[in-house]
């Protein structure tokens with residue numbers, strides 16, 4: 001089970017949806033979140049931070065190690081590991097992917113009332129295009145999707 005969490009960035013102008021794979025890590029493992037507008041406030045440190053399309057995620061890596069070791073997981077715990085393996089990363093492919101998907105679904109809803117199959121096909125097409133756009137934009141999770 002994955003819990004969905006919402007976090008504001010340091011400047012408070014943006015919000016991101018997070019998921020924590022297997023709920024191994026608590027919410028506090030993400031110490032700070034910097035959006036592209038407030039990332040200058042971050043003192044870049046690759047031992048505790050990772051980056052995705054202008055966003056910076058700062059983790060409590062020492063704390064994370066404790067939770068993994070407690071579960072008998074002895075991988076090397078790095079910011080990239082937490083992000084790429086989904087232990088503390090975007091819910092969806094980007095910080096706001098959930099909201100975007102909801103909007104895309106809503107936009108197609110009128111088709112659903114007329115023709116269910118047309119709706120399913122349109123949804124499939126829309127989602128493929130959506131993922132391709134994110135891939136082209138360089139979002140990390142989209143590269144694997």
Ligand SMILES: [Zn+2]
Nearest residue numbers: 009011035038
């Ligand atoms: Zn910000």
